[in-house]
Amino acid sequence: KQEVTQIPAALSVPEGENLVLNCSFTDSAIYNLQWFRQDPGKGLTSLLLIQSSQREQTSGRLNASLDKSSGRSTLYIAASQPGDSATYLCAGLGWSGNTGKLIFGQGTTLQVKP
Amino acid sequence: DAGVIQSPRHEVTEMGQEVTLRCKPISGHDYLFWYRQTMMRGLELLIYFNNNVPIDDSGMPEDRFSAKMPNASFSTLKIQPSEPRDSAVYFCASSHIEGAGQPQHFGDGTRLSIL
Numbered sequence: 001k002q003e004v005t006q007i008p009a010a011l012s013v014p015e016g017e018n019l020v021l022n023c024s025f026t027d028s029a030i031y032n033l034q035w036f037r038q039d040p041g042k043g044l045t046s047l048l049l050i051q052s053s054q055r056e057q058t059s060g061r062l063n064a065s066l067d068k069s070s071g072r073s074t075l076y077i078a079a080s081q082p083g084d085s086a087t088y089l090c091a092g093l094g095w096s097g098n099t100g101k102l103i104f105g106q107g108t109t110l111q112v113k114p
Numbered sequence: 115d116a117g118v119i120q121s122p123r124h125e126v127t128e129m130g131q132e133v134t135l136r137c138k139p140i141s142g143h144d145y146l147f148w149y150r151q152t153m154m155r156g157l158e159l160l161i162y163f164n165n166n167v168p169i170d171d172s173g174m175p176e177d178r179f180s181a182k183m184p185n186a187s188f189s190t191l192k193i194q195p196s197e198p199r200d201s202a203v204y205f206c207a208s209s210h211i212e213g214a215g216q217p218q219h220f221g222d223g224t225r226l227s228i229l
Contacts, residue, residue: 034217043118043205043220044157089157100211101170102147102218104157 002027002094006105013080014113021075021108023090028068030092031100035064035075038087038107047088048075080112116140118221120206126227132194135224138187139208147218148181148191149205157205163189196228 003026013019023033032051036044048057048064050073056065063076073090087109091102119138127133139146147162161171166183174181178197183189193200203225207218 036220041222041225043222044207044218046217046219049217091157101159101162106156 002030002092002103004090004092004103004105006088006090006108008108009106010109010111012111012113015080015082017080017112019077019080019110021077021088021090021110023073023075023105025071025073025092025103027092027094028071030068030094032093033064033066033073034091034093034102035062035073036089036091038089044089077110080110082112082114084112085110118206118208118219120204120221120224122224123222124225124227126229127196128229129197130195131228132192133196133200133226133228135191135204135206135226137189137191137206137221139189139206140210140219141187143208143210143219144186145209145211145218146183146189147207147209148189149207149220151203151205151223160191198228201226201228 005024007022032049034049035047037047038044050057050066061078066073087107089104089107091104093100093102121136144165148160149157151157160173161181162169163183179193181191203223205220205223207220209216209218
């Protein structure tokens, strides 16, 4: 059974700092790994999607990496800004039989202080 | 582009009442997902559809929960009778999966409170 864990649960940093959010998963047979952002009272916004054959994806100040052998993914945020404050969730897409499911971690709540 | 649209945004009702949550997926998306989010359990997949057909409903907690997708542009999640432990935020998401997969697009959710 796939389990996804995110550490830390909460993080507070000063503006401008580079930071790394961690995600680990128990089953390396994932189809892809996705990072989402959730603002309070809102749904999830997809940030980056890494296919199982890829090692990393970049979008602007965000870089996500995937290491299937160690069961880890990281989300790197460069030059953090107060607008980056949100909860970040990672999710692994795994297959069971003919069905695919996203299994989510509990999220890391990030606060960037001006 | 219109995103995934959910209604209502908030629902407060008394225990025992029927609750119906609605979702309009993004046009052209052939997968639709219903999730529930709580502080204790995080985000959990309840059920998902492909081309209006339910594929996996193993996450539906009890027979009190049912979901339908009568056409490609509309889905409902119904709870009857509702209980206080059903209080949560319910999200609908849609995607168009081809090849190696595409990200899911989420609605803003329905915050459900059962008194």
